[in-house]
Amino acid sequence: MLKILKYSFFDLIRSRWSIIYFFFYFVTGMVLLYLSNDVSKAVASLMNVTFILTPLIGTIFGVMNFYNSREFIELLLAQPVPRKNIFLGMFLGISTSLSLSLFLGMGLPFLIFGTFGSDQIMSLVFLLISGIFLTFIFTALAFYIALVNENRLKGFGLAILIWLFMAFIYDGVFLLLLIFLQEYPIEKFAIAMSLFNPVDLSRILIMLKLDISALMGYTGAVFNKFFGNNSGMLISIAALIIWSAVPVFLILKKSAKKDF
Amino acid sequence: MIEIKGIEKKFGSLEVLKGFDLSLSRGKITAVLGPNGSGKTTLIKSILGLVVPTVGEIRFQGQTIFNDWKYRKEVGYLPQIARFPENLKVKELFKLIEDIREAQGNPEGLIHSFGLEDFLNKKLRFLSGGTRQKVNLVLTFMFDCPLYILDEPTSGLDPIALIRLKDLIKEKKNKGITFLVTTHIMSLVEEISDELIFLLEGQVYFKGTYVEMLNAEKEENLERAIANILEKEHAKDS
Numbered sequence: 001m002l003k004i005l006k007y008s009f010f011d012l013i014r015s016r017w018s019i020i021y022f023f024f025y026f027v028t029g030m031v032l033l034y035l036s037n038d039v040s041k042a043v044a045s046l047m048n049v050t051f052i053l054t055p056l057i058g059t060i061f062g063v064m065n066f067y068n069s070r071e072f073i074e075l076l077l078a079q080p081v082p083r084k085n086i087f088l089g090m091f092l093g094i095s096t097s098l099s100l101s102l103f104l105g106m107g108l109p110f111l112i113f114g115t116f117g118s119d120q121i122m123s124l125v126f127l128l129i130s131g132i133f134l135t136f137i138f139t140a141l142a143f144y145i146a147l148v149n150e151n152r153l154k155g156f157g158l159a160i161l162i163w164l165f166m167a168f169i170y171d172g173v174f175l176l177l178l179i180f181l182q183e184y185p186i187e188k189f190a191i192a193m194s195l196f197n198p199v200d201l202s203r204i205l206i207m208l209k210l211d212i213s214a215l216m217g218y219t220g221a222v223f224n225k226f227f228g229n230n231s232g233m234l235i236s237i238a239a240l241i242i243w244s245a246v247p248v249f250l251i252l253k254k255s256a257k258k259d260f
Numbered sequence: 261m262i263e264i265k266g267i268e269k270k271f272g273s274l275e276v277l278k279g280f281d282l283s284l285s286r287g288k289i290t291a292v293l294g295p296n297g298s299g300k301t302t303l304i305k306s307i308l309g310l311v312v313p314t315v316g317e318i319r320f321q322g323q324t325i326f327n328d329w330k331y332r333k334e335v336g337y338l339p340q341i342a343r344f345p346e347n348l349k350v351k352e353l354f355k356l357i358e359d360i361r362e363a364q365g366n367p368e369g370l371i372h373s374f375g376l377e378d379f380l381n382k383k384l385r386f387l388s389g390g391t392r393q394k395v396n397l398v399l400t401f402m403f404d405c406p407l408y409i410l411d412e413p414t415s416g417l418d419p420i421a422l423i424r425l426k427d428l429i430k431e432k433k434n435k436g437i438t439f440l441v442t443t444h445i446m447s448l449v450e451e452i453s454d455e456l457i458f459l460l461e462g463q464v465y466f467k468g469t470y471v472e473m474l475n476a477e478k479e480e481n482l483e484r485a486i487a488n489i490l491e492k493e494h495a496k497d498s
Binding site: 260 | 271305308309310311312329330331332333335337339341342343344345346347348352356357359360361362399
């Protein structure tokens with residue numbers, strides 16, 4: 001598995017898109033830091049970009065990489081290696097190389113700005129952690145969708161739809177439900193709802209860390225009230241771990257039985 | 261070398277292989293022929309474990325291949341479409357497959373005979389279709405295996421490479437290596453194969469030598485013999 005991971009990683013890290021992706025975060029991070037001169041504000045602004053873009057890039061790379069490697073996967077499957085090593089290796093190769101672009105692209109501006117060593121560095125660390133979680137989760141979801149759908153257009157459409165749903169539509173529906181049900185005690189329902197969306201979870205995690213109540217939104221506030229800051233963060237991290245594990249499990253299950 | 265018993269494969273409602281037995285003997289070159297959609301690729305992929313048959317059994321050197329992957333150390337496979345990770349260099353690809361197979365390959369002679377020396381440091385996405393097929397051939401033949409499965413080995417090759425390929429196959433055959441080859445190039449079948457299997461609608465329609473097939477169909481070349489069979493079947497259907 002490590003060999004396939006290694007080559008998949010190097011194949012992707014050398015592609016133009018990884019470099020563009022890195023520069024995007026680097027430039028955005030630099031601009032936001034130097035314009036605001038405030039780490040918390042820069043992290044909050046970066047968060048909004050990260051939580052839309054990271055899942056999108058994970059989705060696109062996951063689907064495209066799978067479909068583009070379709071023939072190569074067949075060659076790998078004909079080699080003396082167990083199937084699960086191939087798919088796990090490919091998935092981890094894509095997600096680690098994307099995560100590296102994110103990590104360096106976002107980390108370097110803060111390093112240059114001189115944030116390291118201050119207390120504020122933790123909010124960046126949390127942003128990076130949740131960005132990496134989102135990369136793994138959405139790459140895995142996209143990989144699974146591509147594995148299930150032979151039809152490339154359908155697979156691509158479905159993967160984008162899931163991203164769209166998680167990044168935008170979910171919030172709208174959620175808000176509407178909250179308005180309709182405002183006369184009832186819906187805290188538990190709201191918490192449950194946010195556990196089902198990794199993008200929301202990451203947002204809550206950062207908000208709790210930054211402790212910006214004005215930006216927390218309803219779920220953030222409920223989380224805060226219900227669990228307090230620390231256990232709220234622990235619960236959202238636990239949920240993110242489950243979110244990362246389930247699609248990987250599905251990939252392994254599906255790939256074991258699939259005909260190529 | 262390979263024993264296939266009662267193999268059936270359905271993709272949804274589509275029955276691609278309809279239950280037949282087949283055995284491949286050691287040291288022979290067997291050509292699998294048949295019209296498009298007759299089940300050639302599905303048969304090959306079943307032997308490689310890429311496709312899992314709905315019913316039936318496949319044995320390689322006496323052992324069942326289901327839920328096993330180690331037997332593929334003994335099998336060299338040339339896929340029909342030569343597409344590789346775009347950003348890897350040719351020599352990195354060779355290294356990758358060596359790593360994955362955990363075996364030392366012998367690419368040097370092959371690289372020379374297919375004239376790939378100048379391409380070793382090029383990224384795979386800059387290679388033409390024919391050159392990629394040559395890379396594909398090197399990848400397959402750089403490991404010594406008792407069985408090679410070649411899916412359309414000649415596609416995109418120039419005449420010199422084609423001659424080199426035929427020589428390579430003959431040389432390996434003389435060492436007792438077994439081949440399973442699918443192709444639409446009848447002259448290749450005529451020149452190299454010891455035995456041919458003609459698949460039609462998921463069944464083995466004919467198994468025998470080249471000459472036996474010509475005699476059975478009373479034709480003087482393979483193309484006509486095959487056209488003959490297809491026309492007969494077509495007349496039966498309508």
